Amino acid sequence: MPKISAPTVVEHRKRKRDALLAAATELLVSGGVSAVTPAAVGAAVGLSRPSVYQYFKSAADILAAITEDSFARSNAQLLAALEGLSDPLKVMDAYVRETLRQAAAGAHRPATALSEAELPDECRARVAELHHEQIAPFMSALRQLNVPDLMITAQLLGGMLEAAMRAIESGSDPDAVARTTIALVHAAVRPQE
Structure with a gap:
């Protein structure tokens, strides 16, 4: 089981999602929409692409969240x-x-x-x-x-x-x-x- 980096699992997931969103926003601003992929967003925060799917269903879902x-x-x-x-x-x-x-x-x-x-x-x-x-x-x-x-x-x-x-x-x-x-x-x- 992966370690959580917050007092609760809920807070841990919120922090991870916020980090993914911040990374996705930077990718969007610096590289445009095509730069915002689950793999690139995950890599920016040290998560695998499959892990990103625990937070966002697709690149379009990431853009909607941004x-x-x-x-x-x-x-x-x-x-x-x-x-x-x-x-x-x-x-x-x-x-x-x-x-x-x-x-x-x-x-x-x-x-x-x-x-x-x-x-x-x-x-x-x-x-x-x-x-x-x-x-x-x-x-x-x-x-x-x-x-x-x-x-x-x-x-x-x-x-x-x-x-x-x-x-x-x-x-x-x-x-x-x-x-x-x-x-x-x-x-x-x-x-x-």
């Missing part, structure tokens, strides 16, 4: 950053700051790798659903501000936010990018005179 895990962590951090805010401009400011903080920390790299991959339709649909949940506070703030052409404005601001994330990932100062992005968001949602 999707759920990365969005769940990101969304929880966003909600914490927005907690207690009701003013729509303050919500948008906090949303932008937290999104860009996560970009600086590399938290969006798994989602970017997944969005660029050829995924099964059900996986693409789940990524879209999770992204919709993620942008819900931003959309709600835009609605509260009663911006004209809501969907067009949202798409344009989303594009600006993506450009800001790319700027940070390319080495730009996160604080400067956040200040500029927030100023541009304010200019875009200010009532027209």
Whole structure:
């Protein structure tokens, strides 16, 4: 019987699964979807391929777990950053700051790798659903501000936010990018005179 590296078997299995998921995420970010195989993920943490199947049924199952895990962590951090805010401009400011903080920390790299991959339709649909949940506070703030052409404005601001994330990932100062992005968001949602 293999030794467990935790106080309980349940905790041991959770730690192993978390380690497999972390390794799979790194493989995804560095090598794309094709790099995420049960054999490669197992090798990254010192487990055999058959052992990986105790935690995940297939490579697709691993990718699904990465999707759920990365969005769940990101969304929880966003909600914490927005907690207690009701003013729509303050919500948008906090949303932008937290999104860009996560970009600086590399938290969006798994989602970017997944969005660029050829995924099964059900996986693409789940990524879209999770992204919709993620942008819900931003959309709600835009609605509260009663911006004209809501969907067009949202798409344009989303594009600006993506450009800001790319700027940070390319080495730009996160604080400067956040200040500029927030100023541009304010200019875009200010009532027209």
